[in-house]
Every structure is written in structure tokens, then in C-alpha cells.
Amino acid sequence: MAQARSDDSPVAGDDQRLPLELLKVAGVVLLGMLLMQLDGTMVSIALNRLVRELSVSVSTVQWVVTAYLLSLMAGMPVAGWAADRFGTRTMWNLALVSFLAGSLLCGLSNSIWMLITARVVQGLGGGMMVPVGQVMLIRIGGVERRARLVSLMAVPALVGPTLGPVLGGIIVDHLSWRWMFFINLPIGVAAFLAAGRTMPNIKARSGAVLDVLGVALIVPGLVAIVYGFTRAPEAGFGDARTAVPLAVGTALVAAFAVHAARPDDDALVPMRLFRFRGFASSSVLLLLSGVTMGAGFVDPLFLQQVRSDSALSAGLLLVATGFGSSLSSLAMGKVFNRLGPRKVGFAGLVCSLFGRCLFTQFDAGTGDVVILVAMFVTGVGFGMMVLSMTTALYIGLPPDQIARATSGSRIFQQVGLSAGTAVTSVVLQFQLTAHGHGSSGAGGGLDELARAYNNTFWWSVLVLVLAIVPTLILPTAVRGGRPVKRPESAPRPT
Known part of the structure; x- marks a missing residue:
């Protein structure tokens, strides 16, 4: 099993090549991250088509995007704890399976509400996938390779939002919108199979305990804040539909900060x-x-x-x-x-x-x-x-x-x-x-x-x-x- 290194390790030269085994792990992680980034940006191109084919209003179809954003936020806070507790490979595969299951359900959806529900399943997986993959590479790479690995991990986040709309436009113009989701399946299955052969299952602390109070504060707090921001373009920041979620979310996040600031507290994101x-x-x-x-x-x-x-x-x-x-x-x-x-x-x-x-x-x-x-x-x-x-x-x-x-x-x-x-x-x-x-x-x-x-x-x-x-x-x-x-x-x- 690969061991995490501390930051006291000597820094190697910048021209040091990344080992083949590390590159294999990086390839699988980057593939999954790119899938998530592309999917998050392609869908916006298809909203107009969804309005026509599913016979819904624009205000309703926007929930296809909003539900994904909210579920992303719900999955992110627990990703670090879960990787510590159950292992990086286990959580990566679980996140990828959730994302692929959501993709399949999205492609098979015959109503707007089935599509929105499937996007929630997708978002929960995507919200965990990126931080777990990033944790895995940082731990096994060591401080001397950290910059090289971070530069690789940045590529999907930077390229995805740019290529997503282009690829989405091609799919919507020449194929069914459903192929924006079906295209994830063969690539994701290949990534899942490769993960079993290449990824280590690192557990930083096998006895890590879930910060239940922290989850109860931070998850609904973040979801409320993101929901408030998604309502702002339509309703404005002075409208109750925007102001109330933002105020409630801010209060919950502030309460989490107080909770996580206690010196002996093992919070999801310790303030220390x-x-x-x-x-x-x-x-x-x-x-x-x-x-x-x-x-x-x-x-x-x-x-x-x-x-x-x-x-x-x-x-x-x-x-x-x-x-x-x-x-x-x-x-x-x-x-x-x-x-x-x-x-x-x-x-x-x-x-x-x-x-x-x-x-x-x-x-x-x-x-x-x-x-x-x-x-x-x-x-x-x-x-x-x-x-x-x-x-x-x-x-x-x-x-x-x-x-x-x-x-x-x-x-x-x-x-x-x-x-x-x-x-x-x-x-x-x-x-x-x-x-x-x-x-x-x-x-x-x-x-x-x-x-x-x-x-x-x-x-x-x-x-x-x-x-x-x-x-x-x-x-x-x-x-x-x-x-x-x-x-x-x-x-x-x-």
C-alpha cells in the first residue's frame, strides 16, 4: 500500500519523471474527473431541447441544473471523512458507480421529475469523486511530485467547462439529448475496471468517526446557500426566495465554524x-x-x-x-x-x-x-x-x-x-x-x-x-x- 508522505520530505528536481504506476492511477482519476466536468457543462446546451421534448416550462427545466449543483454540495463535505474511514479506492468506486447509475437513469428518463431525481444521484457521486481522487494522488505522490500532479488534476476542471458546451451542441444537433448521459457509461465502466487494478485503498485513520453534528450543520447550510444563489438571477437578492435560504444557510455554516473551532473536535473541516x-x-x-x-x-x-x-x-x-x-x-x-x-x-x-x-x-x-x-x-x-x-x-x-x-x-x-x-x-x-x-x-x-x-x-x-x-x-x-x-x-x- 502506498504511504502518505509528510511535507518534510526533500523536494526533488522539477524534471523528475512520474513513475508509471502513479501515471496509471492519475489516468483513471483524470478520466473520472473529466466525465464529471463535461457532464456538468453539456447539459446547459440541451435545456431548450428538454423544454420542447418533455413539455415543461423554462423555470421547471432549470431544476435539471440546480438539482445537480445542490447534490454536488451535499456530497463534498463527507468525501474527506469517507476516504479516511473506508479507503480511497472504495470511495472512488462508490462515487463513480453513483455517477454512472445517475447517468443511465438520466438517459432513460421519460419525465422531467425522473430526470431531476437522476441528476441528484449523479451529483452525489460527482461531489465525492473529485475530492477523493485528488486526495489519493496527493497522498501517493509525495511532496516532491505534488506540483506535477496538481497541474494534471487541473486539466479536467479547466478543459471541461470549455469543451462541454461544444460537445453538447454537437450531440444535441445530431443525436438525442439522451446521449449526453449515455456517453458516460462505456468510459465510466472502463474507469471502474481500471481502478480495481491500479488504485491503492489508502485509509489514513481506520478509526475515524463521522462528525454527525458537523454534517447536520454544514450539508443543509451549503445546500441552502447554493439554492439561494441559484434563485438570485430570477428573483433578485431582496426577494424572500433568495434572502431566506441565504440567511439560513449562512447561519448554519457559521454554527458549523463555531463547532469546528473547538480544539479537540474532529470536525469534517477543522478550523485549525x-x-x-x-x-x-x-x-x-x-x-x-x-x-x-x-x-x-x-x-x-x-x-x-x-x-x-x-x-x-x-x-x-x-x-x-x-x-x-x-x-x-x-x-x-x-x-x-x-x-x-x-x-x-x-x-x-x-x-x-x-x-x-x-x-x-x-x-x-x-x-x-x-x-x-x-x-x-x-x-x-x-x-x-x-x-x-x-x-x-x-x-x-x-x-x-x-x-x-x-x-x-x-x-x-x-x-x-x-x-x-x-x-x-x-x-x-x-x-x-x-x-x-x-x-x-x-x-x-x-x-x-x-x-x-x-x-x-x-x-x-x-x-x-x-x-x-x-x-x-x-x-x-x-x-x-x-x-x-x-x-x-x-x-x-x-
Whole structure:
């Protein structure tokens, strides 16, 4: 069985090759993560088709997306504990089976409510799959290979949202929408069979006890917050349908923070992890970057409404963002140990700021080359930022806290994505109305429509500016991490 290493291990050279056995495990994990990412983004393309074929309203069909998001949040908090208690391979296979069962039921659905229920099953599996896979690779790879592994794990998260709409558009135009779910089955079965031959079943603490009170607070709290954000674009933040879930969810999460702050409490996500500089700064950055990525849903809307691009043309332009992210993440993974999280993260932040500032100057006459450059540079920046904060997250952490830190990081990012989408939707609606257009963008002239989008793009620039401070707090090296408080108060490896 592979053993987790502590952060006191020496850091090997950046050119060290990953062992074949580790690459096999990484391949299986990345395949499962890519399935989850693609599925989460393809479905949005098919909503209009679902409205017609299932004879439902737009407000009802939106639950196909919302139910998936809510179930993702329900699965994430318990993933770290479950990996510790039952083993990484066991939980990976369970999560994958849940995702595949949900995919099969989605494809066979003959009513909107059956489809929504199947999406819940899918989301529960997907919510556990990513953190469990990430925990497994971080534990067996060791600190000297951490940056390389993180750069690989970032690829599905960066490429999936870009390729998903393109692939979904092709399937919806030329096949049935059901094939968006059926296509998961052969790939997922292959990943399941390969997992039995390649994956270790690491149990960090066989006697780990589930934090029942923590689950009772954090799971409904997060679900309520995400639900509130999903209602905001339609109802606004002042409406009771948005404000009440957000208030209740915030209260429950605050109660969880108090519960998890007790020094002897073995919570799902212990607050003592924030004593470590890498975890604290990375968590804030994951939240802010999630907000920025969530705000990116306006990019294809601009291309289609202002430039009158087709859905497929807009999707092809968006590929530049995913390509830039993947390229920079893989390239920087080879030299990351030499440069350290702070330098790489700050360089990525500068690139992202430059790219998003270019977006604020777009209009109906902006050419494809300029748009491709802006998207590529933004993607390069995001790739470097994700690599830095995801690697820095584990610096100095005791090995037995890796699983819970991973679950916590996924929660921060998912809440950021939901908040970014909701807030940006409200900002865009306000800007469209202020510039003489309806909430759908109809009416008025192209110049005013472009100006509404330009003002909305400034929102993501502002969020990136807020990320400057936590980026400068990132650790400077991949080893030697220290708790923010005195060393004697820090948790120790067991």
C-alpha cells in the first residue's frame, strides 16, 4: 500500500519523471474527473431541447441544473471523512458507480421529475469523486511530485467547462439529448475496471468517526446557500426566495465554524487548518477564483448577443481559454518547485487581470484574433493561479488532514462558482435594463448592448483585484510551511 508522505520530505528536481504506476492511477482519476466536468457543462446546451421534448416550462427545466449543483454540495463535505474511514479506492468506486447509475437513469428518463431525481444521484457521486481522487494522488505522490500532479488534476476542471458546451451542441444537433448521459457509461465502466487494478485503498485513520453534528450543520447550510444563489438571477437578492435560504444557510455554516473551532473536535473541516498559511490563503483564493470563473458564463452570451455568433462558433472561441489554462498548468508544473506558489500565483493573477481587462473593451466589431488573445491570456492566468493555490493548500499540513483539507477546498470553490454566477447574472440584468435592453438583451442598439456587457465584465476584474492580497500571502516555497500561529499550537502528524 502506498504511504502518505509528510511535507518534510526533500523536494526533488522539477524534471523528475512520474513513475508509471502513479501515471496509471492519475489516468483513471483524470478520466473520472473529466466525465464529471463535461457532464456538468453539456447539459446547459440541451435545456431548450428538454423544454420542447418533455413539455415543461423554462423555470421547471432549470431544476435539471440546480438539482445537480445542490447534490454536488451535499456530497463534498463527507468525501474527506469517507476516504479516511473506508479507503480511497472504495470511495472512488462508490462515487463513480453513483455517477454512472445517475447517468443511465438520466438517459432513460421519460419525465422531467425522473430526470431531476437522476441528476441528484449523479451529483452525489460527482461531489465525492473529485475530492477523493485528488486526495489519493496527493497522498501517493509525495511532496516532491505534488506540483506535477496538481497541474494534471487541473486539466479536467479547466478543459471541461470549455469543451462541454461544444460537445453538447454537437450531440444535441445530431443525436438525442439522451446521449449526453449515455456517453458516460462505456468510459465510466472502463474507469471502474481500471481502478480495481491500479488504485491503492489508502485509509489514513481506520478509526475515524463521522462528525454527525458537523454534517447536520454544514450539508443543509451549503445546500441552502447554493439554492439561494441559484434563485438570485430570477428573483433578485431582496426577494424572500433568495434572502431566506441565504440567511439560513449562512447561519448554519457559521454554527458549523463555531463547532469546528473547538480544539479537540474532529470536525469534517477543522478550523485549525486555517492556522496554516498555505491553507488559509489558498482557501480565500479558491473562493475568489470560483467567483471569477462563475462570472465567465457571460462570455458566450456576449459573443452570441453582441457579435451574433452561433452557439458552436462561440464554443470554439471559448476553447482558447481552456487551451491556455491547460498549457500553462502543465508547463508550470515542471518548474513550479523552483519558483514557488507565490511567484507563479502572482504571475497568473497579472495575466488574468490583463485578459479580463481586454474583455471590458469588446464591442460588436471586435475581431476573432483579439478575442482569442484575451481568452488565451485569461486561461493562461487561471491555469497558473489554480496550480499555485491548489499546491499551496497542502504545504505544512499533517498527512492525516489532507483529505479534509481537500473537501474544504472544493466547498470554497463550489460556493464561489455559485456566487459568481448568481451575482453576475443580477449585475448583467441590471446593466441591460439600464442601457435600454430587456433582461434577454432584446431592444436598443448594439453599442448600448456592448456597453452593458463591458460594465458587467468589470465585475470579474474587481474580484481579481481582491485576490491580490491573498496571492501575496501564499507560501514562497513548496516545503517548510508553518502554521500562522505559534508552532507549538499547530496540529502534529500522527
